[in-house]
Amino acid sequence: MPKNPTLFLAFLSLFLSAVSQNDEFVYTGFGDGGAASGSGTNIRLNGVAAIESNGILRLTNETSRLIGRAFYPSALQFRNATTGAAFSFSATFVFAIVPEYPKLGGHGLAFVISPSQELKGALPSQYLGLMNASDVGNFSNHLFAVEFDTVQDFEFGDIDDNHIGIDINNMESNASVPAAYYAGEGGRTSITLKSGERIQAWIDYDGIAKVINVTVAPFSSKPAVPILSIPVDLSPILHDRMFVGFSASTGLLASSHYLFGWGFKMNGVSQSLDLDSLPSLRQPKKKGTAFIFVVSATAVVVLIAAVAGAAYLFYRIKNADVIEPWELEVGPHRFSYKELKFATKGFRDRELIGFGGFGKVYKGTLPGSRAEVAVKRVSHGSRQGIQEFMAEIASIGRLRHRNLVQLQGWCRRRADLLLVYDYMPNGSLDKFLFCDGSQKAKPVLSWAERFGILHGVASALLYLHEDWEHVVIHRDVKASNVLLDADLHGRLSDFGLAKLHEHGANPSTTRVVGTLGYLAPELTRTGKATTSCDVFAFGALALEVVCGRRPIEPKAPPEELMLVDWVWEQWSSGLWADVVDPRLEGVYEREEVAVAIKVGLWCSHPAAARRPSMRQVVRYLNGGDAAEVPDVPSPQLADGGYEEEGGPVGFDDFVHSYPLSSLDKVSARSTIALGEEAAGGLCHEGPSILLDGSGARGLLEP
Template sequence: MILFYVHFKILALAEDHNQFIYNDFHAAKLHLDGLAQIHPNGLLQLTNTSTDQISHAFYRLPIRFNTSSSVLPQTLSFSTTFIFAIVSEIQNFNFCGHGIAFTISPSTNFTQASPSTFLGLLNSKNDGNTSNHLLAIELDTARNVEINDINGNHVGIDINSIKSYVSAPASYYSNSEQKNKSLLLKSGDPMQVWIDYDEVENLLNVTLAPIRSPKPDQPLLSTHIKLSSILLDSMYVGFSSSTGLFTGNHYILGWSFNKSGQAQNLDLSKLPSLPPKIKPAKKPSPGIIVSLITVSIVFIIIISGTAYFVWMKKYEEIHEDWEQEYGPQRFFYKDLYKSTKGFKDEELLGAGGFGKVYRGVLPSSKEQVAVKKISHDSKQGVKEFVAEIASMGRLRHRNLVHLLGYCRRKGELLLVYDYMPNGSLDKFLFSNEEPTLNWTQRFQILRGIASALHYLHEEWDQVVLHRDVKASNVLLDADLNGRLGDFGLARLYDHGANPETTHVVGTVGYLAPELTRTGKATTCTDVFAFGALMLEVACGRRPIVPQGLPEKMILVDWVLENLKQGSILETSDPRLEGNYLEEEMLLVLKLGLLCSQYNEEARPSMRQVMQYLDGNALLPDILFDSTGIGTFSVTNDTSSEFVLSFPSTVPKSSAHSMCSSESIFNSGR
């Protein structure tokens, strides 16, 4: 008898847990966030006229969907119905944002979600991931061509993505007239939605109708979906809503849900009422009306035209049809403008030959980014250029500053990167405002940049040349890990130029000698620049010091001369005060010399540089003869001898190339 009672109680609790009905939301067990609130009359309001906001209202307790591990027999079938109203911010206008979505989600935490198009459910990074385990029925009142929305008034079924699996214009089947009739979702009139899923047939039906109409015999959407492969055992049910540039009031009047049968019908007589619509003031006389209308029309035309022109010019972009395939990596200029506070000087992070960099906070995700503005007036190669940006946006390495996307506007190009809170390496090396980096930190930064260059040269599906490796392009994250930034930007200026000879780009002191002769960048020219960086980090001196003593003006010559004299450790940064491992310091100084040779064919590849830094290969000894010429041997299948030469000396011989001479974005390695 006791066991029967306990079993009965378990079944009763499960039944209460699996179904509920709210004809108003006074005592509803809901989890609310964002702008969501319950009015005194029991009306649930999700959003209001605030821009770029998201809101959620979910049933507080999780519900068992996939019950393969449960002791209680239950199917995946479910049924729900709710009544909603979307009231446009501006009556009789087509502007309203952005819609409501009934949602089944594994979590009620949407802190990473974006407003506007993403309806407060996903963001640009996780949209489309199968790991989302998300089902949403969207009532969308804004069209986004980038995700193939059919119009700005539709109902869609979304699976793990804001891009609808299937959708249809908002309408309902009239049982009495036996035909479909259109509905305007943002009309402000209450409407009812029925969502029913049959696990046996794997059939999901979505039905829509005005509040006073019976449930139509034919659903608006009917599609076969196997939800057992999408939903987890424990899921939450509820509503998500968002606004963007345009806003609207989103309401839920009543809601019924049943996991184990047909959802109960809502009692229309018990539903809360919507806030009254604003009524116009007492009508003036006809004569006054005519005069006011005439003056107002002229005034509105002038002001609206001017305001619209100014607004459009302020946020005007260049956007061509072929760019649609790069949609996820395209940022709106309006968002970048707002994120940087109008590109104010107070948000300026730095400036260089290629443009200015600003700190920004994206209004949708609140993510910190760095926005770089550069000129791009050339009309040649724009399509190839954007394709190159999109390709580089796919580069992923822990020691690269990730390129998140771009925007084109008039003669400007804007590139959006990860934000690095500790700024650039050169500030730590040469500014008294920053603390001195210890040797362990410096060595790890060099190793990280070497790893990034090895990835760019050999490990990605195409060869990528950085072409401007230097301390100011090495950025430090919150943990002082080095990340190579601005990769490939110099190359972007060469579209339409002769591929055999390009403009020499880069920074004096890091430019390989052959680059000034041929203008052709190779992986060897990147290795040369990295060699200069290694010496710079170890010695705490810039590659060229014009105001310095003649014997110390060229860093590589100074280090080489000290090597000849047996005093190379004296070139180490005095701020380190000798606190370093001699083996590592010697390795970095000698490897820096090895990479900075005049003879490009004798420089190591970045793969070999990594082997030396990791201790997986022995760095060859450098021996000097009576004339001061140094030689070393490199084992690479066979043993070969090379002459050690530098920009201030004359090359004595050539040998088999250790670097790749492939140009940027060759098809493979």
């Protein structure tokens, strides 16, 4: 008998638990319902996943924004129930990714160990069907995944659009590498995940050494050196019993994700799969000699038929979607005109949800996926020509942030230019903040909802200004361009006025476009749009959200005509609580309201150098403590001018923007001069100002 029977029994229990935990299964193809050899069980599918007649498991098809999953039907014992230590495990599988368009994959697949098979609330696109924006990074996810990603998502810090990453409770990988393998003495060899060729992957976790290794190769034998290896203890990540399987998704661009075989073993090494014994994708038949002969023999007949049907073909060509070479290089998804016409029921007026200087916006339902979208149809007389349209597609199509309205795709048919966006069921923020009696009253937004919207818009602007690969200046931040999704989360929209600049460039423009009350004073003087101009507009938006009033309110008493003037006076007098929207009925967090007011006034400072950056704004909104926000600098100097780089800014420099409190109040309500077009947005809640290259100003009534 051992000297320490308690220690011996504990060791014996651990040993017996490990020995008894020997789950193993192998799928060599998924025919007959996906029977696994040696187990007699079926595989569990959800989403669009399906097993084809040749035994291949297809997780997704070439349809946008879909999820497909496949799980082993029973939960496996991943941890020692006594000690909580994670067992070693090994997985082997063969997959292929076939993109809808060559070299443009979307979005990828992941091997996943999860507490459930449903993963409720998970989203497609960059989330790979694993989680959503609200639970990214939560330790409570208890989720482990190895992603094979074919899209570079800057939001999650992806290294490229062809990488392998290890994800723990997050879509931002703990470690990632470009897809490759080590082939003997040949060194590192790159491999293209979306090549359409079969690739075998090995995922091995050593529960003793606490190391995860990932290996890939386009052949049956396993390379000796893994392509990705990191030390990690999965014991606190995994539950005692977990489900193991795969998840794949598509986004604006789509790929078909296939599985050909899968093996898994607990406390052991899963055997490699023989590619020759697995099903393979059907290859297109090559044109043989007989086929060429038949084609040659019928050439004359085809020619005669073509001549006879010339009139019909001319009609079809005239009405078809013309695709020019440059359009093949522009993403994201290109819709057909017929598809969008059907979705919007012929662009009928009943589907119209907005309009502005660039045309009309219709609600639509895409055939097939039945997804609701907003279709922006650029008018024939719009100044936004094909060059601007191309730039908008190229830049916006690659922007990805949870607080930006996502561009799903586009279409061009002769003079008709169309953009397809996510549909926001709750419309624009201004419809909730202001009600002039001409529309059905919206529910009153709570303070928590308002503060969340401000934080979301600030995060989106920070992403545009600093966190994307280029600097994007929105140039028309206002309440009507903040749309609300089904959960009343704010999303910044309408990039029709956005200008794209390289980091470090000197942005300039020959035409100032925007909305009165949101225009930074320096814009009308210099004509240069900068990120500070967006900050100024955000300041006006913040005060609108707090007060429930427009930046310029013609019907207000003279002392309250300019919202920023009035709020500044009340703040300076310690009466800031009097400016809070009375519809809140006093139900709000005082510290958060004070932060919003201070940030709004700070952003609204007439001197650009005195305004904060969006990174500072986000930090103070995150803190929610007014004491942390620096004191707002006074907007006016003793001489009545406004301090700015290069000397004081005179009164005339921004007569059409911030300091209209100095004007005769009546003049703000009258038309000074009519410009050539209304500037940006789907609708204008206040007067708009336009400055062309000659310096002529125009004030447009709403």
